[in-house]
Amino acid sequence: MGLGREYDVAVVGGGLLGSSLAWGLGRLGQRVVVLDEGDIAKRASRANFALVWVQTKGLGLPEYTSWTLRASETWEQLAATLETETGLDVCFRRPGGFHLALGDREMELRRDVLARLHNQPGAADYRTELLDHAGVRKMMPEIGPEVAGGSYCPYDGHVNSLRVFRALHTAFGHQGVDYRPDHAVTAISGNNGAFHLTTRHGEIVAGKVVLAAGNANAMLAPMVGLSAPMEPNRGQIVVTERAAPFLHFPMTTLRQSDEGTVMIGDSKEDEIDDRAHHMPIDVMMANRAVRMFPKLAALNVVRAWSGIRVMTRDGFPIYDQSESHPGAFVVCCHSGVTLAPNHAFDIAPMIASGVLDEAVVGAFSARRFARPSGERAA
Amino acid sequence: MFRRIASANAEMVMIEVDGVPVTARRGESVAAALLASGLSIARETPVGGVPRTPYCMMGVCFDCLVTIDGIGSRQGCLVSVEDGMRVSIQKGRRALA
Ligand SMILES: Cc1cc2nc3c(=O)[nH]c(=O)nc-3n(C[C@H](O)[C@H](O)[C@H](O)COP(=O)(O)OP(=O)(O)OC[C@H]3O[C@@H](n4cnc5c(N)ncnc54)[C@H](O)[C@@H]3O)c2cc1C
Numbered sequence: 001m002g003l004g005r006e007y008d009v010a011v012v013g014g015g016l017l018g019s020s021l022a023w024g025l026g027r028l029g030q031r032v033v034v035l036d037e038g039d040i041a042k043r044a045s046r047a048n049f050a051l052v053w054v055q056t057k058g059l060g061l062p063e064y065t066s067w068t069l070r071a072s073e074t075w076e077q078l079a080a081t082l083e084t085e086t087g088l089d090v091c092f093r094r095p096g097g098f099h100l101a102l103g104d105r106e107m108e109l110r111r112d113v114l115a116r117l118h119n120q121p122g123a124a125d126y127r128t129e130l131l132d133h134a135g136v137r138k139m140m141p142e143i144g145p146e147v148a149g150g151s152y153c154p155y156d157g158h159v160n161s162l163r164v165f166r167a168l169h170t171a172f173g174h175q176g177v178d179y180r181p182d183h184a185v186t187a188i189s190g191n192n193g194a195f196h197l198t199t200r201h202g203e204i205v206a207g208k209v210v211l212a213a214g215n216a217n218a219m220l221a222p223m224v225g226l227s228a229p230m231e232p233n234r235g236q237i238v239v240t241e242r243a244a245p246f247l248h249f250p251m252t253t254l255r256q257s258d259e260g261t262v263m264i265g266d267s268k269e270d271e272i273d274d275r276a277h278h279m280p281i282d283v284m285m286a287n288r289a290v291r292m293f294p295k296l297a298a299l300n301v302v303r304a305w306s307g308i309r310v311m312t313r314d315g316f317p318i319y320d321q322s323e324s325h326p327g328a329f330v331v332c333c334h335s336g337v338t339l340a341p342n343h344a345f346d347i348a349p350m351i352a353s354g355v356l357d358e359a360v361v362g363a364f365s366a367r368r369f370a371r372p373s374g375e376r377a378a
Numbered sequence: 379m380f381r382r383i384a385s386a387n388a389e390m391v392m393i394e395v396d397g398v399p400v401t402a403r404r405g406e407s408v409a410a411a412l413l414a415s416g417l418s419i420a421r422e423t424p425v426g427g428v429p430r431t432p433y434c435m436m437g438v439c440f441d442c443l444v445t446i447d448g449i450g451s452r453q454g455c456l457v458s459v460e461d462g463m464r465v466s467i468q469k470g471r472r473a474l475a
């Protein structure tokens with residue numbers, strides 16, 4: 001080819017982040033290759049809780065509040081575009097969502113978190129309301145007596161995240177995005193419009209490189225003068241058999257999927273072995289869920305799993321371009337389901353143009369880790 | 379269509395299928411009793427709504443799911459009938475009482 005390279009952009013990692021970005025780049029007519037590990041790779045994108053979640057995001061980094069709100073507002077457009085391109089309905093719904101408090105103590109904690117979030121200078125208005133038991137009951141008549149109340153945010157929603165993943169990959173076919181599984185990248189060299197990526201099936205050359213390899217970004221980023229300090233953790237999720245729709249709002253730890261299963265989640269452990277699974281944690285989560293909705297006791301559990309979260313050291317996203325190796329980008333975040341439209345519609349065009357818009361994503365540079373860090377994301 | 383193999387010392391029990399009394403043979407599975415009952419026993423799957431009846435009879439295919447004594451989605455081929463058992467055929471997703 002003209003410039004002695006086959007691709008405009010090589011995206012390293014084919015999880016939700018890499019796929020959203022590759023899809024966004026493909027829409028712009030870029031020639032894109034996605035280099036991914038094989039089927040047995042650990043992917044947060046296959047293990048998540050599928051919330052498009054707003055209400056507590058951004059404590060410690062107000063820029064993250066508007067970034068999250070923007071995603072909630074554009075999810076519908078992403079879902080509609082994917083459906084037009086692939087015929088797949090990813091079941092995005094935004095009825096608003098709840099965080100329920102069991103007992104007065106949890107209610108107080110909630111009030112406190114919301115107040116701190118609200119009082120941050122520069123934070124977006126999430127229109128989150130704190131409701132008492134009667135207030136919650138008006139919207140969800142089936143709550144149990146132990147629910148002291150909860151917070152409701154109209155911007156919260158959920159989606160079928162596995163279907164999103166599938167839709168993005170289906171769309172690759174139409175766009176000509178070259179998806180290559182079993183192409184783990186082990187080394188990256190080059191610069192200035194010709195990056196060389198080493199895989200066990202040979203070398204790939206691309207004008208730009210985007211690191212979207214989840215927690216593996218920590219290891220890949222220094223190869224191109226970037227940094228991505230990660231602190232992954234683990235979450236467990238419990239799933240019930242399918243039931244007729246009865247949970248009409250997604251909640252932080254409870255939601256009913258479009259196909260009827262009830263998902264109960266999601267714990268947080270400082271452990272990164274996703275083959276281990278701790279039954280007492282499932283029991284505790286299920287117990288809380290039944291106290292919130294006593295009816296749940298009638299359902300059988302059919303599955304449970306553990307997943308490793310892609311987590312930066314302060315919990316906020318990292319979007320950066322290398323100063324020493326222009327054209328090399330790193331992209332990683334928790335909440336990759338929520339932020340998928342931003343990655344497809346905002347970050348992808350920035351990468352195509354070669355400049356990350358400072359005004360929009362400047363706050364998410366990994367340079368912040370050189371400064372004293374703020375609070376963790378919720 | 380299905381007939382039980384004759385047996386001299388078979389002991390029969392009564393179960394209920396969607397409220398209809400059905401005679402079953404002690405020792406057989408709920409799925410076998412349903413197939414032998416002559417009733418229309420196809421369940422409807424929760425997502426596609428397609429009809430399914432017991433198939434493998436050995437715990438592998440999950441096509442025999444039924445509600446037994448109020449507990450949903452049990453594999454009928456792995457549960458032995460008992461006198462007084464109440465079975466209901468699942469049509470789509472179960473509504474929670
Ligand atoms: C239990 C749990 C619950 C969650 N709940 C939610 C939620 O409700 N809402 C929400 O918005 N988010 C949620 N998340 C987070 C969300 O799933 C992640 O943010 C998102 O999936 C991250 O996508 P990713 O592509 O960065 O990472 P991953 O899915 O981990 O993908 C990384 C990819 O990079 C590949 N890779 C790694 N190393 C290399 C290499 N050297 N070369 C090539 N490829 C490589 C891997 O094979 C993998 O395919 C949850 C996560 C977990 C674990």
Ligand code: FES
Nearest residue numbers: 435438439440455
């Ligand atoms: S008939 Fe196949 S599992 Fe029961």
